């Protein structure tokens with residue numbers, strides 16, 4: 248549906264560098280990356296809002312690289328909704344139609360259906376400034392869908408909403424994606440959002456695509472140390488491999504499969520490292536005695552740092568469990584993690 252090939256964009260000092268991405272029809276594609284990575288610039292290039300220096304963008308097989316935005320068949324929903332303050336909600340929703348020839352009856356039917364689906368019938372005569380964040384978001388979504396786009400581009404659409412609204416709009420987006428043929432291309436910072444919504448995702452770093460794939464693979468099988476730490480793999484170590492064993496400093500760690508090379512990396516998610524006061528009497532091979540050398544308060548959880556010889560592991564522990572186990576800096580503990588929790592790359 249969207250095929251981006253070797254896209255290069257220069258904006259001031261910033262460069263999008265040889266970006267290639269392929270997004271299937273009907274997919275919910277999520278683009279993630281640190282701030283300033285170029286996510287919005289890429290979205291704007293697809294929308295036709297920034298000039299392209301090299302490469303091509305195909306939408307539904309058509310080369311749209313040099314086409315004006317209104318001919319690309321896309322709807323856009325911005326972080327700040329971008330509604331017109333001087334227009335009522337009805338006029339805001341219908342605004343996009345000025346670029347799309349549509350007979351009155353079809354337009355009215357579509358409008359009525361969207362208003363029903365999004366539950367915004369009571370807001371139509373009001374002005375944007377009188378609406379709550381969740382209501383504005385529904386209106387912005389209605390406006391984007393009014394032109395019946397093949398693709399909808401969403402730039403951090405939920406970031407301005409509080410938790411309850413966020414959940415509600417998230418469900419709505421999922422429902423629309425499933426019940427329509429619209430391809431969704433969304434930028435977000437929020438991992439839980441990406442996990443619940445995305446069918447596929449990409450992670451950007453400094454204007455280039457670092458990795459793309461299913462959301463599960465990005466989280467559990469990062470291909471670089473950048474992606475590993477971006478997706479929260481707090482335990483990333485360089486290692487020497489020998490069969491099913493990885494050597495990290497002087498520790499031997501059991502891994503699920505041999506590496507193709509003799510050197511590389513291992514990564515373990517902090518939630519997969521279990522802490523105990525007693526040694527484990529089990530067949531688990533990755534069990535080590537260590538000492539707590541740091542505890543970082545994360546609200547509901549502690550990130551506990553455990554030194555095992557020269558290696559520091561990070562584990563996530565609920566506050567209740569930390570109290571039960573009397574975890575504190577200097578305490579001697581045992582850690583373990585399954586070989587299957589170790590990702591090698």
Ligand SMILES: Nc1ncnc2c1ncn2[C@@H]1O[C@H](COP(=O)(O)OP(=O)(O)OP(=O)(O)O)[C@@H](O)[C@H]1O
Nearest residue numbers: 258259260261280281282283284285286287288289
């Ligand atoms: N019109 C412009 N002229 C010059 N530089 C620009 C322009 N638009 C964006 N940039 C720069 O391009 C870089 C990428 O910006 P972009 O907004 O795409 O980042 P992002 O990944 O969306 O970040 P965030 O998550 O913070 O929104 C930034 O350094 C930004 O300052």
